[in-house]
Amino acid sequence: xxxxxxxxxxxxxxxxxxxxxxxxxxxxxxxxxxxxxxxxxxxxxxxxxxxxxxxxxxxxxxxxxxxxxxxxxxxxxxxxxxxxxxxxxxxxxxxxxxxxxxxxxxxxxxxxxxxxxxxxxxxxxxxxxxxxxxxxxxxxxxxxxxxxxxxxxxxxxxxxxxxxxxxxxxxxxxxxxxxxxxxxxxxxxxxxxxxxxxxxxxxxxxxxxxxxxxxxxxxxxxxxxxxxxxxxxxxxxxxxxxxxxxxxxxxxxxxxxxxxxxxxxxxxxxxxxxxxxxxxxxxxxxxxxxxxxxxxxxxxxxxxxxxxxxxxxxxxxxxxxxxxxxxxxxxxxxxxxxxxxxxxxxxxxxxxxxxxxxxxxxxxxxxxxxxxxxxxxxxxxxxxxxxxxxxxxxxxxxxxxxxxxxxxxxxx
Numbered sequence: 001x002x003x004x005x006x007x008x009x010x011x012x013x014x015x016x017x018x019x020x021x022x023x024x025x026x027x028x029x030x031x032x033x034x035x036x037x038x039x040x041x042x043x044x045x046x047x048x049x050x051x052x053x054x055x056x057x058x059x060x061x062x063x064x065x066x067x068x069x070x071x072x073x074x075x076x077x078x079x080x081x082x083x084x085x086x087x088x089x090x091x092x093x094x095x096x097x098x099x100x101x102x103x104x105x106x107x108x109x110x111x112x113x114x115x116x117x118x119x120x121x122x123x124x125x126x127x128x129x130x131x132x133x134x135x136x137x138x139x140x141x142x143x144x145x146x147x148x149x150x151x152x153x154x155x156x157x158x159x160x161x162x163x164x165x166x167x168x169x170x171x172x173x174x175x176x177x178x179x180x181x182x183x184x185x186x187x188x189x190x191x192x193x194x195x196x197x198x199x200x201x202x203x204x205x206x207x208x209x210x211x212x213x214x215x216x217x218x219x220x221x222x223x224x225x226x227x228x229x230x231x232x233x234x235x236x237x238x239x240x241x242x243x244x245x246x247x248x249x250x251x252x253x254x255x256x257x258x259x260x261x262x263x264x265x266x267x268x269x270x271x272x273x274x275x276x277x278x279x280x281x282x283x284x285x286x287x288x289x290x291x292x293x294x295x296x297x298x299x300x301x302x303x304x305x306x307x308x309x310x311x312x313x314x315x316x317x318x319x320x321x322x323x324x325x326x327x328x329x330x331x332x333x334x335x336x337x338x339x340x341x342x343x344x345x346x347x348x349x350x351x352x353x354x355x356x357x358x359x360x361x362x363x364x365x366x367x368x369x370x371x372x373x374x375x376x377x378x379x380x381x382x383x384x385x386x387x388x389x390x391x392x393x394x395x396x397x398x399x400x401x402x403x404x405x406x407x408x409x410x411x412x
Contacts, residue, residue, distance in 0.1 A: 073127065077134055084135030094136045095184065097213035097311070098320030100128055101403045129159020138162040141176035142186040143169065145266035147286040153215040153309040154186040170199045174207050177312055186215070190308040193301070194241050196356055200310065201370055204328055204399055211326055211400030213311035221246055221300045224286060225272060225279040228293030233257055237268035238281035242300075246281055249299040266290075308405075316377075317402045323376040324353065326399040330360065330368050331392060344388035345373065348381040376401040 053061075087094055107124060108117040132138055140162050142154040154164050165182055167173045173185040189200045221242050225233060236243075236250065236259045243250070243259055250259060262268050268280035269290040279295060280286070287294055331337045345352055354372040375382040377398055390396050 076127070077131060080131040080134050087135065093313075093315060093318070095132060095138065095212075095313075096318055098318050098403050101320060103128065125156070125159045126161070129161040132158075133161040138184075139165060139182040140184045140186060141165045141167050141173045141182040143167055143173050143188065144264045145270075147266045147269060147283055147289045148264050149217060149219055149283060149307060150186055150188055150309060151266075152283060152285060153188075153217045153307075156217065157186065157213065157215050157309075157311060158184075170197075170203060174203050174209060174312065177209055177314065178207065180314075183313065184212070185209070185312045186309055187312065188307055189214075189310045191219070191241060191245070192304060192306040194244050196370075198358065201328075201356065201358055201368075202361075204370075204397070205368060209312045209314060210316050211310050211402055212313040212315070212317040213402050214405055215309040215311065216405040217307050217309065219245075219300065219305045219307050220284070220298045221281050221305075222284050222287060222297050223279050223295040223299050224269060224282055224290075224292035225295050226276045226292060228295055230254075230295055232277060233279040233295070234277040235260060235275075236279050236281065237262050237271050239263070239265050239268065242281045245300050245302065245305060248301040253296070253299075311402075316400060319376045319378060319401070320403040322404050323374075323401050324404050325373050325375060325377050325382060325401040327371045327373070327386065327389075327396060328368055328399060329371070329389065329396040330366065330394040332394060333366065337392060340392045341369070341389065344385040348385050350375060350381055350385050370399075374404075 084094065086092075103124060104121050108120060111117055111120055138158065138161075140154055140158050142148075142164055143150045143166075145151070145166050151164065151166065154162075158164070165176065167176060167185075170187050173187050176182040177185040187200045187203075188197045190196050223230075223233075223236075230253070233254060234257060236254060236257055238246075238259070238261070240261050242265055243261065250257075262271065265280065265282035266286060266289075269282045269286040269292060272278045272280040273290040273292060280292070281299070284294070284297070286292065329341075331341055342352070351374040352371060353374060354370075356370040357367045358370070360366040360368055373382065377383060377386070378401070386396060386398070
């Protein structure tokens, strides 16, 4: 209930802000609240602002709303602490991605504006992040230095109240979680233009960690330098993937400038921070972190450039209303094996959204397959299909069932 009223007060605060910006009567269909935080639908022609007010008067109203939001945030925090105690007693996971998704979707579905949905999600991401920190201090390992896209994905998933711990490699992220030094890890797995990240797939061959969530991040690349002038650039640094994603732009705009591969976009930005003749392809966040100027923004060749990241943990995620499942398996080398491999899913109408293969390192010309499908491992059709798949495989490993990202939601 506290979360509901916080959302309502945020919307009312937004309407007051619009009024102070425009100095015009803002007539929105918002909830009318009393001091006791009970609300009722507005009467016909009613409004949060029933008459013209001065900027100073509106600011006083905003201050009052902020005080009420603060009270509700502390009420919510008390409830979260109580839930944390119950979870601890029942040995349940503190972080439940499906519950987070449920909160975001419910609030955005009820949002009448003017507060934008993406901003609303950002606000509640930080509220949830701070709440989780009250239940249990959360440590999250991620691949790369700060200001890399994996760092941004980790912040997007866990908020700023989590302790985000950078690691030098993808194996190091897995190791931190396996040893219990971090509860969760964030690693890249796929880019919409450059394909799968093989190092991440390889780690699942040896690790028993589970996929508990995924993050889909729209990636924009920025050309950064100390001077901010294109004509000063004599060399460009970046990670191989961003370089590949900006290949055409570089050929058209910096055709004779050498491009150098480095370990990450953050390393590129760090190098460029000490060289006035160099530029880095990196995130916008890197510009503020390393004191660089934006030479050109959004230089990626493809407009829809997304990278998918996996959140890994030690236990399976709870079932949500719309899940996907990831598997890995190795098949026997015999005629018709690919047909037999796919048949259990086809005959039950289970939709396969991705299939990838990787060579086995220990045996030449044998392969491991990675498969994503719609549904949860506990769904009868999915469970039966996996059971039948085992008959034609040397082994089958369930990597996890977890909530789909918003862009992958099933059509009703």
